[in-house]
Amino acid sequence: MKKMEEKILSEATVLPGGVLKVGSFLNQQIDTVFLKEIGAEIARLFEDSGATKILTVEASGIAVAVAAGMAMELPVVFAKKNMTSNMTGDVYSAGIYSFTHRVEKDIMVSKEYLPEGEKILIVDDFLAHGSALTGLIDIVKQAKCEVVGCCAVIEKGFQNGGANLRNRGYRLESLAIIDEMTDVSIIFREDGFTSLI
Numbered sequence: 370m371k372k373m374e375e376k377i378l379s380e381a382t383v384l385p386g387g388v389l390k391v392g393s394f395l396n397q398q399i400d401t402v403f404l405k406e407i408g409a410e411i412a413r414l415f416e417d418s419g420a421t422k423i424l425t426v427e428a429s430g431i432a433v434a435v436a437a438g439m440a441m442e443l444p445v446v447f448a449k450k451n452m453t454s455n456m457t458g459d460v461y462s463a464g465i466y467s468f469t470h471r472v473e474k475d476i477m478v479s480k481e482y483l484p485e486g487e488k489i490l491i492v493d494d495f496l497a498h499g500s501a502l503t504g505l506i507d508i509v510k511q512a513k514c515e516v517v518g519c520c521a522v523i524e525k526g527f528q529n530g531g532a533n534l535r536n537r538g539y540r541l542e543s544l545a546i547i548d549e550m551t552d553v554s555i556i557f558r559e560d561g562f563t564s565l566i
């Protein structure tokens with residue numbers, strides 16, 4: 370998505386440790402007009418997927434998943450990172466490791482929201498080492514549902530999550546794939562579009 374690349378180049382900053390900060394339009398402040406376009410693009414990419422539900426993980430995946438859900442007219446379920454008092458009944462859970470925060474966490478989804486047989490599109494804001502998406506895939510499998518696709522808004526292609534998921538045969542679409550990133554330049558996959566930031 371060309372506009373995603375342009376948005377990253379004009380607004381994102383590179384933090385130490387290979388972390389891209391997109392707080393101005395996705396992770397803290399949300400550009401709602403652009404978010405609508407993101408939802409429409411995800412809907413276009415997965416219109417033939419047969420998805421019946423979208424799954425993401427709190428917190429930063431929710432906005433994108435809801436945008437996609439509104440465009441596709443599908444319900445959205447998000448995995449929680451903490452057991453809250455309003456989570457009743459049995460849950461599916463999986464462990465994920467956050468390389469940005471350097472912590473291991475369990476993510477949980479109440480079983481009632483993932484009945485057997487649903488066709489699940491998994492959506493998240495970032496794909497880096499793939500732990501979040503792999504944990505969500507694990508939960509979908511536990512629920513005896515099917516993963517019909519995975520979508521990341523921004524994939525950091527220099528980390529191995531995307532390659533691993535594609536090698537495992539998952540249909541993975543990312544709206545922008547960054548192949549190289551330094552504090553002065555970003556190189557995107559496919560068009561080799563490079564720019565100083």
Ligand code: 5GP
Nearest residue numbers: 387388389429495496497498499500501530
């Ligand atoms: P993974 O599990 O693929 O290693 O990392 C994906 C998760 O970590 C995403 O849910 C996202 O919230 C966070 N994340 C990973 N890399 C970045 C990054 O460069 N910038 C931001 N803002 N979040 C990231």
